[in-house]
Every structure is written in C-alpha cells, then in structure tokens.
Amino acid sequence: MNKNLATFLEKSEEKAFSKEHRKRLKFNMGKYHTKVAIGKQQFQNxxxxxxxxxxxxxxxxxxxxxxxxxxxxxxxxxxxxxxxxxxxxxxxxxxxxxxxxxxxxxxxxxxxxxxxxxxxxxxxxxxxxxxxxxxxxxxxxxxxxxxxxxxxxxxxxxxxxxxxxxxxxxxxxxxxxxxxxxxxxxxxxxxxxxxxxxxxxxxxxxxxxxxxxxxxxxxxxxxxxxxxxxxxxxxxxxxxxxxxxxxxxxxxxxxxxxxxxxxxxxxxxxxxxxxxxxxxxxxxxxxxxxxxxxGRSDVMADEHMRESMYCIRCGSCLNNCPVYQTIGGHTYDSPYSGPIGAVISPHLKIGEFEDNVHLSQASSLCGSCTESCPVNINLHQMLLYNRSYEEAENLRPKEEQLMWRAWRTAMLNRSMMNAPRFSKNLVGNLFLSKLWGERRELPKFPKHTFNQLWKKGKV
Ligand code: SF4
The missing domain is CATH 3.40.50.10420 (NagB/RpiA/CoA transferase-like)
Incomplete structure (x- = not known):
C-alpha cells in the first residue's frame, strides 16, 4: 500500500473516533453555519x-x-x-x-x-x-x-x-x-x-x-x-x-x-x-x-479539471463535507484539504499524482461540496474524474484490484453464487472483513440466493 494512503488511513481512524475532536469541530462548524445562513441574506439572488x-x-x-x-x-x-x-x-x-x-x-x-x-x-x-x-x-x-x-x-x-x-x-x-x-x-x-x-x-x-x-x-x-x-x-x-x-x-x-x-x-x-x-x-x-x-496550467488544459481553477479558497466545501467534518484537516496532509484539496492536490506539483489521489476516494459523493461552492464548481464530478483516472492508470492498491477481480469472477459464475451460505460467509470473513473495517460487522449472506427465490416464484 502507498505510504501516504497508509498514513491517511491511520490518521482518519484516529480522528474519526476521537470524541474530543468531533466535539470541537461540531462546535466551530455550528457557529460557521449559523453565520453563513445570515450572511447569505445579503444576496437578492x-x-x-x-x-x-x-x-x-x-x-x-x-x-x-x-x-x-x-x-x-x-x-x-x-x-x-x-x-x-x-x-x-x-x-x-x-x-x-x-x-x-x-x-x-x-x-x-x-x-x-x-x-x-x-x-x-x-x-x-x-x-x-x-x-x-x-x-x-x-x-x-x-x-x-x-x-x-x-x-x-x-x-x-x-x-x-x-x-x-x-x-x-x-x-x-x-x-x-x-x-x-x-x-x-x-x-x-x-x-x-x-x-x-x-x-x-x-x-x-x-x-x-x-x-x-x-x-x-x-x-x-x-x-x-x-x-x-x-x-x-x-x-x-x-x-x-x-x-x-x-x-x-x-x-x-x-x-x-x-x-x-x-x-x-x-x-x-x-x-x-x-x-x-x-x-x-x-x-x-x-x-x-x-x-x-x-501545475496549474496543466490543470487548466484538462477540460475535466479546468473548473477547479475557479476556486476562491473560501473553505465552504470543507465546512460542508461530511468527510472533512469527520477526519479533520490535518489528515489530508496537503496544503489544500477537504473536497477542493482532494481535487487539486494530485495535480499540483506537490508530489506525484499517485501520492495524493487517494484523497479523492475519501468522499461519499453526496455532492454537498458542489452545492455549497460560491463559484458553482462541480467538485464531486472532479472527484469521480480523479478516481476514474486512477483506475485507468492502474494505480489502485494491488490488494483491492485482486479483490475486485475475484468479485467479478464470482458474480459471473452461477455455481459460485449458489454455493452454500456457510462457504460464502467463510470466504467473506477470510478475505473481506479486514477491508470492511473492524468496527463494522460484515453482512452475512442470506439463507436463499436470489436465483433460488426466483425459481420458487418468491420474487
Ligand atoms: S467552496 Fe468552492 S470556492 Fe470555496 S474552497 Fe471549495 S472549491 Fe474553492
């Protein structure tokens, strides 16, 4: 795993589960949101x-x-x-x-x-x-x-x-x-x-x-x-x-x-x-x-990324991002954090593209960043673009690539899909539970597959 990604995951874990950190951010963000709602009233449209x-x-x-x-x-x-x-x-x-x-x-x-x-x-x-x-x-x-x-x-x-x-x-x-x-x-x-x-x-x-x-x-x-x-x-x-x-x-x-x-x-x-x-x-x-x-000229030359150069650095996308509000600014380890940071950091000459592209994965793609941007920058589309570029360039972690390959093979194979529940749960526990995260319980496979229910006319 890329060293920056490993550090990012470690810091995210620490901040996301620190009650004190969340309390402070919630307090400060709360004050921000109240003031912004009032400030916006100065615009007629x-x-x-x-x-x-x-x-x-x-x-x-x-x-x-x-x-x-x-x-x-x-x-x-x-x-x-x-x-x-x-x-x-x-x-x-x-x-x-x-x-x-x-x-x-x-x-x-x-x-x-x-x-x-x-x-x-x-x-x-x-x-x-x-x-x-x-x-x-x-x-x-x-x-x-x-x-x-x-x-x-x-x-x-x-x-x-x-x-x-x-x-x-x-x-x-x-x-x-x-x-x-x-x-x-x-x-x-x-x-x-x-x-x-x-x-x-x-x-x-x-x-x-x-x-x-x-x-x-x-x-x-x-x-x-x-x-x-x-x-x-x-x-x-x-x-x-x-x-x-x-x-x-x-x-x-x-x-x-x-x-x-x-x-x-x-x-x-x-x-x-x-x-x-x-x-x-x-x-x-x-x-x-x-x-x-x-690196800004290169970003402007890329039609998918050009809009990111409209940014006026107001910080609104950070304050409205559920991920930023959970993991905080230091976790990004880039001068530019939050959604705009995740979008531009891989492209600026502050490292290689692969050093910072993992930041684009740290998004729920809820679109809150785009909605809250005063310049209407289509941030979540650019996060998706970075992800697709990462995929096209074969830069995702090897373990993950392997997992998706195995997933695809299984999904396309009827006998694997219909394998006994016990064996599927065992495979899931062995290979997926770590990726799923130790704080979440891996869902169990149901007793009957969709295929079996279909044949019985139950779906
Ligand atoms: S909300 Fe828009 S203008 Fe403000 S920092 Fe984010 S991208 Fe830049």
Missing amino acids: LEQARQLAKNIKAQTINNLPALLEEFEAKFTARGGKVIWAEDIPEAQAAISKIMEEKAAKVVVKSKSMITEEIQLNQLLENQGIEVLETDLGEFIVQVKGEAPYHIVTPAMHLSKEDIAELFHEKFQTAPDASPEALTAYVRQVLRERFTQADIGISGGNFLLADTGSMVLVENEGNGRLTTTLPKTHIAIVGIEKMLPSIEDLDLFLPLLATFGTGQNTTVYNTILSGPKQAHEVDGPEEMYIILLDN
Missing part, C-alpha cells in the same frame, strides 16, 4: 450571483495568458516587479535571492496557503531567517508546531482552553487567560516585530488585470501591516487568482466573505498596486509578485 461568478471565472481562465500580461504591464509600470515561477524550486530560488540581496534576518508573514504549498517557512528557517506568522490562527499553529488545519481558519481544531494552555507553556501567560487577553498578548508581540522585519510576505486573494493590482482580504489588519511596514513586500500568488477588472470585486468580495466566514464583507480589503509612490507616505520601497504555476 444568490444562485444568480454564483452562476455569474462561475461565468466570470470561466472567461478569465479562457483568456488567462492575455490577462496575466496585462496585469504584468500595469503592475510594472508602477514600479512593481513580477517574477514568473514555473514550480516550487523556481519560487524558492527567487525568494532566496531576494532574502540574500536584502540580508534579511526577520520576515513577517500574513496567512497564505500558497506559502504552505511552496514550503516557505522551512525554506527560510533553513537559511537562519526568523519567520513570524502574523494572523492569529496561524500564529497559534506556528507556536504549536503544526500545519494549518483549515484553509480559512487554521486553528479551528483547538478550543480556547487549549490555546490558553499552549500560551501558558510557551509564554507563561495566565493558564486561564481569556481569548481577549491572549489576543492582546499576541498583538503586543507582533507590533514590535512588524517594525523590525526586513521583509513582509503575503499571498493574494485576487489579481486584477485592468489595474495591475493584487487584493488582500483579511479580518485582523495584520495583512496591511505585513505588506506596508517592511521595506520589501513579496506576494506569492497562483496564476488562477486573476479577475479581469476591479469592478468584479463587487461580486467576488461579498461571495468570499459570506461563504468564508458568514460576514457581509471582510473587515480589511486592501488593493495593492505597487511599491510606495513618490507622493505616498505608506508602503514598501519594493514590491515583488511571484506568479506561481506549479
């Missing part, structure tokens, strides 16, 4: 808004090369620098070069999943550079030595008591400190570091072709400080984050806010169009945008 968003993203992706060039021309005209990175090594090399040029010692970062994708923190720490997460949730998981649990709410799996205990251990704050007191503590620590940092690194929620800008959406203000206080700002953004016009934000900002957190609009929505200009008082002296491909 939500279905129309979702379809419009999908159409705009479809047109954008169809026209992406021209829009990227338009973006680059506008952004560089204001003194910004664009770096094109084909894959993770190219992005890492570009960042390392800037770090070296600036002799950077301290970097502040705002929340961004793409920096997880390129393993930025490990890269910088290996170079002896201190990296400080400035989003509260990211700060907490960094202190805990964990990866983000969720693409929008990185510390969703922790209770306020867990965090108080963690901070007490690490920073000697009061063991029963309130969330407000802990937030104030982090604020004070971070404020000082913002002024000391040599470089600020962020992701970007959208790129705007017509103004040559990137848009940063956040609730804490740390993104603004990260991108404006240090002398150099580097933004790493996936090429699919493009929107044709600043006017498209009318639709995409409320959609992202509502489906992400249930807000009408996010607290801080910042449009950055380059470094500080001569007449401006704030902003970095230099601003770089690294446009990362890392």
Whole structure:
C-alpha cells in the first residue's frame, strides 16, 4: 500500500473516533453555519450571483495568458516587479535571492496557503531567517508546531482552553487567560516585530488585470501591516487568482466573505498596486509578485479539471463535507484539504499524482461540496474524474484490484453464487472483513440466493 494512503488511513481512524475532536469541530462548524445562513441574506439572488461568478471565472481562465500580461504591464509600470515561477524550486530560488540581496534576518508573514504549498517557512528557517506568522490562527499553529488545519481558519481544531494552555507553556501567560487577553498578548508581540522585519510576505486573494493590482482580504489588519511596514513586500500568488477588472470585486468580495466566514464583507480589503509612490507616505520601497504555476496550467488544459481553477479558497466545501467534518484537516496532509484539496492536490506539483489521489476516494459523493461552492464548481464530478483516472492508470492498491477481480469472477459464475451460505460467509470473513473495517460487522449472506427465490416464484 502507498505510504501516504497508509498514513491517511491511520490518521482518519484516529480522528474519526476521537470524541474530543468531533466535539470541537461540531462546535466551530455550528457557529460557521449559523453565520453563513445570515450572511447569505445579503444576496437578492444568490444562485444568480454564483452562476455569474462561475461565468466570470470561466472567461478569465479562457483568456488567462492575455490577462496575466496585462496585469504584468500595469503592475510594472508602477514600479512593481513580477517574477514568473514555473514550480516550487523556481519560487524558492527567487525568494532566496531576494532574502540574500536584502540580508534579511526577520520576515513577517500574513496567512497564505500558497506559502504552505511552496514550503516557505522551512525554506527560510533553513537559511537562519526568523519567520513570524502574523494572523492569529496561524500564529497559534506556528507556536504549536503544526500545519494549518483549515484553509480559512487554521486553528479551528483547538478550543480556547487549549490555546490558553499552549500560551501558558510557551509564554507563561495566565493558564486561564481569556481569548481577549491572549489576543492582546499576541498583538503586543507582533507590533514590535512588524517594525523590525526586513521583509513582509503575503499571498493574494485576487489579481486584477485592468489595474495591475493584487487584493488582500483579511479580518485582523495584520495583512496591511505585513505588506506596508517592511521595506520589501513579496506576494506569492497562483496564476488562477486573476479577475479581469476591479469592478468584479463587487461580486467576488461579498461571495468570499459570506461563504468564508458568514460576514457581509471582510473587515480589511486592501488593493495593492505597487511599491510606495513618490507622493505616498505608506508602503514598501519594493514590491515583488511571484506568479506561481506549479501545475496549474496543466490543470487548466484538462477540460475535466479546468473548473477547479475557479476556486476562491473560501473553505465552504470543507465546512460542508461530511468527510472533512469527520477526519479533520490535518489528515489530508496537503496544503489544500477537504473536497477542493482532494481535487487539486494530485495535480499540483506537490508530489506525484499517485501520492495524493487517494484523497479523492475519501468522499461519499453526496455532492454537498458542489452545492455549497460560491463559484458553482462541480467538485464531486472532479472527484469521480480523479478516481476514474486512477483506475485507468492502474494505480489502485494491488490488494483491492485482486479483490475486485475475484468479485467479478464470482458474480459471473452461477455455481459460485449458489454455493452454500456457510462457504460464502467463510470466504467473506477470510478475505473481506479486514477491508470492511473492524468496527463494522460484515453482512452475512442470506439463507436463499436470489436465483433460488426466483425459481420458487418468491420474487
Ligand atoms: S472549491 Fe468552492 S467552496 Fe471549495 S474552497 Fe474553492 S470556492 Fe470555496
């Protein structure tokens, strides 16, 4: 069995049967669902808004090369620098070069999943550079030595008591400190570091072709400080984050806010169009945008997968997925978890296709992900596509392939089907009970087969 699949199964088992884990997720997801239901009321016609968003993203992706060039021309005209990175090594090399040029010692970062994708923190720490997460949730998981649990709410799996205990251990704050007191503590620590940092690194929620800008959406203000206080700002953004016009934000900002957190609009929505200009008082002296491909072009070239590049990373499909709600974010072991993670992880250059395709099997195919996506992405169809591709490429575990072959032989053989009940149950127990799972009882074969009942006219 593939090593990643074995780890996935082990972690799933642990999380699915942890009552504590389920309790916390249920509590946090419950709050999310209540807020989202209220947030959705701001749309007069939500279905129309979702379809419009999908159409705009479809047109954008169809026209992406021209829009990227338009973006680059506008952004560089204001003194910004664009770096094109084909894959993770190219992005890492570009960042390392800037770090070296600036002799950077301290970097502040705002929340961004793409920096997880390129393993930025490990890269910088290996170079002896201190990296400080400035989003509260990211700060907490960094202190805990964990990866983000969720693409929008990185510390969703922790209770306020867990965090108080963690901070007490690490920073000697009061063991029963309130969330407000802990937030104030982090604020004070971070404020000082913002002024000391040599470089600020962020992701970007959208790129705007017509103004040559990137848009940063956040609730804490740390993104603004990260991108404006240090002398150099580097933004790493996936090429699919493009929107044709600043006017498209009318639709995409409320959609992202509502489906992400249930807000009408996010607290801080910042449009950055380059470094500080001569007449401006704030902003970095230099601003770089690294446009990362890392497999995205190949995904867009595949008609079955193209839609996955419309994603605005709101996290709604995670919050509505019964599998995610059972096994949690860390189990996926990919920067992108939940249904969208299961769809794109095998195709991004974060490993081989076979390293992550098992994630597409972790779905009940209930379609809840598709139903809850603000951009109407047909996620469950793409999960099926990944599965069929895996099958066509002969990548399923050998034991399973063997089992299906045996199953097919038996199903096509009348005398095997009509074999005595006792022998069929014995074979089932010997070969299927492990696959069926030790917590479930394998169904027993009935006393009479369908064939026998048919002959007696009982069906
Ligand atoms: S696939 Fe849709 S629901 Fe899931 S994160 Fe992306 S935009 Fe949100």
